[in-house]
Amino acid sequence: MLFWCISGIGDPGGAARSTVFINDVAFEVAVGPFNVREAFGDDVVLIHASSGQPVLTNQWGLTLHSLQHGACYYLVRTLALALV
Numbered sequence: 001m002l003f004w005c006i007s008g009i010g011d012p013g014g015a016a017r018s019t020v021f022i023n024d025v026a027f028e029v030a031v032g033p034f035n036v037r038e039a040f041g042d043d044v045v046l047i048h049a050s051s052g053q054p055v056l057t058n059q060w061g062l063t064l065h066s067l068q069h070g071a072c073y074y075l076v077r078t079l080a081l082a083l084v
Contacts, residue, residue: 015030015031016030016031017029017030017031018030018031018067018069031066031069032066033062033063033064033065033066034062034063034066034067035060035061035062035063036055036057036061036062036063037057037060037061038061040075042061043077043078043079044075044076044077044078045075045076045078046063046067046073046074046075046076047073047074047075047076048068048071048072048073049071049072049073049074050071050072055067055073
């Protein structure tokens with residue numbers, strides 16, 4: 001399980017950005033819909049840490065709402081079971 005937080009650092013001269021920490025490594029992402037599938041693959045779900053609810057995405061893996069500034073999320077890998 002991976003844990004990440006949005007700390008949010010806006011760039012006054014450009015597009016709004018947030019700093020994302022994934023396993024204690026900082027990444028900058030644009031504010032707005034976040035492509036979970038592109039960033040982490042098909043087999044993951046983001047869970048909002050304080051509510052325990054999954055972050056909803058569309059069929060392409062884009063979040064339906066922006067990730068909340070200052071909020072923390074868990075990245076959970078799902079298991080795909082193949083019945084043979």
